[in-house]
């Protein structure tokens with residue numbers, strides 16, 4: 001069974017005649033451990049799709065099933081729990097908590113869930129992302145690439161069903177981008193982590209197992 005399945009997913013904004021079909025019937029299957037890049041021009045519907053998969057927004061029609069769960073059956077509270085346990089988010093702007101140090105930022109999703117950090121797994125993740133000597137630093141003392149590595153560690157630490165990354169290297173120079181992306185790919189592979197990433201950088205998309213192209217809210221074959 002795929003870890004993620006969307007069926008005829010639609011998201012419309014506004015009403016006729018000024019309707020925007022941000023997603024217009026997207027059916028997508030992603031297998032466990034797969035790395036999928038979603039590419040497309042600005043306004044093609046990439047972020048809308050990611051928001052639906054991550055339970056951040058509700059579709060107009062169609063289904064999203066993550067790890068066997070149909071998201072339309074969840075109420076707001078259940079959706080919040082679903083996001084915390086099942087989805088790791090990586091954003092362009094890192095979204096680290098400025099008053100927490102690196103270790104605390106990485107541990108946050110697990111602790112919010114009332115759970116204890118798996119120390120051994122933490123060590124492994126931190127080592128793979130070369131953050132061992134940064135654990136006591138505050139985010140604003142780190143470079144952009146280092147901050148994004150912290151965000152990657154935070155996304156992986158709860159062993160989510162899927163990691164969703166929205167233009168994760170959008171704020172990084174090209175050399176740092178390839179370093180960070182390389183690390184994201186290697187750590188995902190090592191932990192058999194499913195990864196769905198938006199990018200409009202075709203070089204970065206080449207790193208994925210599969211590229212899905214979206215135009216005008218539809219998947220292009």
Ligand SMILES: Nc1ncnc2c1ncn2[C@@H]1O[C@H](COP(=O)(O)OP(=O)(O)OP(=O)(O)O)[C@@H](O)[C@H]1O
Pocket residue numbers: 013014020021022040041042043044045046047048049200
């Ligand atoms: N809240 C909203 N209200 C109205 N229209 C919206 C809303 N969110 C997105 N749209 C429209 O839906 C379409 C798809 O937007 P989306 O942000 O998914 O594109 P994108 O491919 O992620 O673009 P970019 O690469 O620029 O981030 C666009 O035409 C956008 O203007």
